Amino acid sequence: MTRERRKSERLRAGALPDPSSVQGIVELAADLAVYLSPNGEVEGISVNPDCPSLGCLDHWVGRDFKSFLTIESVAKLDERVAEMRADASMTPRWIEINHVDNATWEFPIRYSIHRTYSSDHLLLLGRDMQPIAEVQQRLVSEQLARERDQQRLRSEQTFYNVALEASDTGLIMVEPESGKIRDLNSAAALLLGTKASTLSGSSLAQAFEGRKREELLDELQDAARADEAKGVELMARRNGHSLLLYPDFFRAAGQLFMLCRLLPVDANMSTSAEVAQSTALLFASTSDAIVLTDAKGMVREANESFLVMADAAQMRDIRGTSFADYLARGSVDLKIILEAALKKGRLSNYATKITSVAGTRTSVDISASRLEHQGGDFGFGFVIRSVAPSEMGDGDATAGAVSEDAMKNVMDLVGTASLKELVSATSDVVEKLCIETAVQLTGNNRVAAAEMLGLSRQSLYVKLRKHGIMKSDSDDIS
Incomplete structure (x- = not known):
């Protein structure tokens, strides 16, 4: 078919x-x-x-x-x-x-x-397909317009952040209904004794001593509605400073916000805030490494120079670790430094080496100070300066001189004694040199020196007497 x-x-x-x-x-x-x-x-x-x-x-x-x-x-x-x-x-x-x-x-x-x-x-x-193409074209146009609006919003946000941070006056943006801090600048954070990131999003009442949220908000709203500028006197919880808060209302996108200017009651506090800001800038930009620890030597904060010295990518990689992890002699070095700083309040020019995460070592001089905090708490601050081996302290030079004289005496024995006797004499010289160096590094702290050398305390005393470094028991100082 x-x-x-x-x-x-x-x-x-x-x-x-x-x-x-x-x-x-x-x-x-x-x-x-x-x-x-x-x-x-x-x-x-x-x-x-x-x-x-x-x-x-x-x-x-x-x-x-x-x-x-x-x-x-x-x-x-x-x-x-x-x-x-x-x-x-x-x-x-x-x-x-x-x-x-x-x-x-x-x-x-x-x-x-x-x-x-x-x-x-x-x-x-x-x-x-024209209707579909027109719809698609409108969607593309809407997407492009949305991206332009987002770019404009990011630009405006950048201008806002720059202007906020550039102000020397402490500024706090508050939501009147909830009492939460929407934003604040570094000047306000310094006056309150903390960082801006810590307070952002928290309740404004928590930053001040003895104020309830509802009570504080009512007082601020009354001050904002007053015909004359009226400040609310408050006490910062973290540093105990007396501050004046000047609130003003404004609207943004139909929502009501409160802009509070934060000023110190005492004019000298303004200078203190400037000093604190300058100190923070010095901490961040100095070429010397700075480390802050708690009373046990656990790292709380460090500047960029120490991160570079320790080969650490960012602060969170070392925060919470022991400072001893970065010292050549580990806990021995840390114990000596902390005991000296605890006893005298500070320690200067302690010569050692910093060991990085990658295993490289840098010869350094360390100065340490005990830092008192509120509530009886304390910690330690370390300033670490990188030095060339030729810049090491007098103790190293003296040890080198002793070693040179001792070795010359041993060399003079060549031809007059057997090799076994020469090796024995050499080992005694090296042992004496190591013990003298350990005692000197520990500030004559025999317990720390014994720990540094891996000896018991009694064995160290025996060797001290053997080499004439400690001639009697009256020289026994721990």
């Missing part, structure tokens, strides 16, 4: 409509229908009346269909037509191409391409 016969049978059975009405069905089923000859010429065209945006396209008839396509679309159409002609059983698939007309007008159409029964003619049934 031929294809034409099957077609006629289906028409008689009512499976397909009468051929005379097919044209009307095509007009309604597709936004744009194009009938192409085998050579690609437009023989017929139909535009759905519900798509007025397509306009009248009757001038396409009798002209090459490709002349109304963009260059990219011509290649896509040729590829699809070649596939269909190579595979007669190929199911029609959608293809999106862009039309051009009158040199400037461009519109996208999504076609399904169909063969006709009797010839190599092609029927293209298309859907107008």
